[in-house]
Amino acid sequence: MGEAAWPVAVAVATGLLACMTTRVVRTGSAPSGIVGIALGAVFLAVVSWIDDLHGLSPLARLLAQVVAVTIGLSALPEWHGLLRLALIALVWLWWINLFNFMDGIDGLAAGEAAAIGAGLLLFASVGVGADLASRGLAAAVTGAALGFLVWNWSPARVFLGDVGSVPLGYVLGFLLLGLTVRGDWRIALILPLYFLADATITLTRRLLRGERVWQAHREHFYQQAVRRGLGHAAVVERVIAADLMLIGCGWAAENGWSATALAASAATVAILLTALARGS
Secondary structure, three states: EEEEEHHHHHHHHHHHHHHHEEEHHHHOOOOHHHHHHHHHHHHHHHHHHHHHHHHHOHHHHHHHHHHHHHHHHHHHHHHOHHHHHHHHHHHHHHHHHHHHHHEEEEEEHHHHHHHHHHHHHHHHOOOOOOHHHHHHHHHHHHHHHHHHHHHHHOOOOOOHHHHHHHHHHHHHHHHHHHHOOOOOHHHHHOOOOHHHHHHHHHHHHHHHOOOOOOOOOOHHHHHHHHHHOOOHHHHHHHHHHHHHHHHHHHHHHHHOOHHHHHHHHHHHHHHHHHHHHHHH
């Protein structure tokens, strides 16, 4: 799976380089934050490639992610305080791993990345999180995910593997946390809410049962749907439809309807999870 994942990694890296080149031309200097994110993503891609080929221990993978997150923290704007920094790092680490966990059927992770990236680009177009670096990264992720989705749609001909899903989750985490620390936390929560809910609820259930959460399983809501007879494409179509609703909720949240938007986004995800659990 590792070799098949390199197209998405190359596409993201190309987008990062294009973003940096544009910034150099316009300002005469390279954006140090984006350089750090690019280095962190490449580092994770290499470690994950080794993991895909030979297998690494959970501790080794976690340590590599800690190194990448530490590099990336310097690129986040306006964070202050050790406690807040530690919380951001923990959330970022969880997001990287849950994104990897959710890469379990054809098209799901690529479709989610494309939806989140498209949402980020939409909001950037109206001035939300619209700095050049973040806009360039969002465009790189969206383009890479859409291009990869053509080949990853069920029945998939290529797969992300860890080498694709881990760095992709890392870059998306940076973009979402960047919104959060700028004060746009509603969008950062709403856009990835399905992945957050599915992975977090599943992990919590497994923890309460005393299971080893790092081991492979088939208990995610999307996996339940497949076990009950829904095809991969049908599951992903439902998720994408919910993601479009979530983008609309994010738009409402940014236009004075915060409480209503948050309630609607929670209801959207709850309906989706219920449907997936029933295989309908």
